[in-house]
Amino acid sequence: MNMAYLNLSIYFVLLTVLAIPLGKYIALVFENKITFLGFIEKPIYMLLKISNSEEQNWKQYTLSLMFFNIMGAIFLCILFTAQKNLPLNPEHFDKLSWDLAFNTAISFIANTNWQSYAGETTMSYFTQMFGLAVQNFLSAATGMAVLLVLIRGFSRASIKTIGNFWIDITKSTLYILLPLSIIVAIILVQQGVPQSFNNYAVSNVLDPQTVTQVIDGKNHTDIIKTQTLPLGPIASQEAIKMLGTNGGGYFNANSSHPYENPTAISNFIExxxxxxxxxxxxxxxxxxxxDRKQGYSLYLAMSIIFILSTIAILCFEARGNPVFNQFHVDQLHSVLQSGGNMEGKETRFGIIGSGIFAAVTTAASCGAINAAHDSLLPMGGFIPLFLMQLSEVIYGGVGSGLYGMLIFAILAVFICGLMIGRTPEYLGKKIESFEMKMTALIILLVPLIVLLGTAISLLITRD
Structure with a gap:
């Protein structure tokens, strides 16, 4: 466990060291104090016929956000259903069915990235790049845009306008997501993640296998001598998949696949x-x-829960499966084995790499996984469920995590204000009945939707 604590300490220290200057940089970007990509911004604004100083009220901002994402969903559906006739399809994958296309489009628009297909046998290079990877950028940028609206509500004395959605999403993509994705993608390529437009590679296997199949009532025996190795623009999609807390994998096995996550270093970077x-x-x-103290306070609160949760997963998984004790199975760490509950985990990551990853991805509402979470021990699996039950606000998704945490902060301030008999305030804004009604609505809305969805699915599938 000493090595586990060391890995977690290095991870948390490095995360903090990088996050502080990045946070200051992001603030400068949205305060229009960093404009070195203005030569790219201006043509975009000219195309959209907006001024870089033009702002919107809340209705205009909301309509712009909804229109943008609805058009994105329509574009993805068209792209998926036309895949067969589009370029960069060396494996000649067929179009997606309308229901799978719609499911996938909505999933990626909402930053859920739930997948009911195997990427390496379903999606072409073109679809992966111009459909899924692009939406990974835009859904993350949308989350940041919503957060900015809330922050401006706190920081401005009188609110008539709340910024401009088109400017916010442009700056999020150009100045933050795109540069970071390029850096991470280069590191992943160096670690062995493929980035190629070549056809899938075919190689001879070292140990040919004989396979017998029954076809039309007759046995057919084949000798498998070759193996197909899927390729594609993987590193570029992997980078924004992680940075945007998207989680939709290029391969069916997600980040446990050696092409998405080949080494312990790539695992740490992801x-x-x-x-x-x-x-x-x-x-x-x-x-x-x-008010920098407010930012540090939020980060500290998130970090305490995250660190304790991660330590819990590591401790529970490192103890091994108690059911195996009656069979005298050796689950201790040694030179020859990783030790602990290794079911559903990759040996190249072990308990430490898999345990920290499980806490990170569920804390951030990211669907990326490098181990089978259903193979975690009961208490080890409880922690990811607990982090999800918190509405994934312990850091959370890009934008969505912090504005979710701020809702809890407003609730906490209101309760504390009632306890000491003072009008609750947060950052100089009074927290009154209207604010609390909206806070309660937001907190209760997600459980309500989950329960309704569960009830409907049970009614539909009931015999």
């Missing part, structure tokens, strides 16, 4: 990428509301 922007947004919040 874990760092998942929490980097959500952690940095805490410090950005402190900078933009002109």
């Amino acid at each position: 874990m760092l990428s998942i929490l980097l922007i959500p952690a940095a947004l805490c410090f950005m919040f402190g900078e933009m509301v002109k």
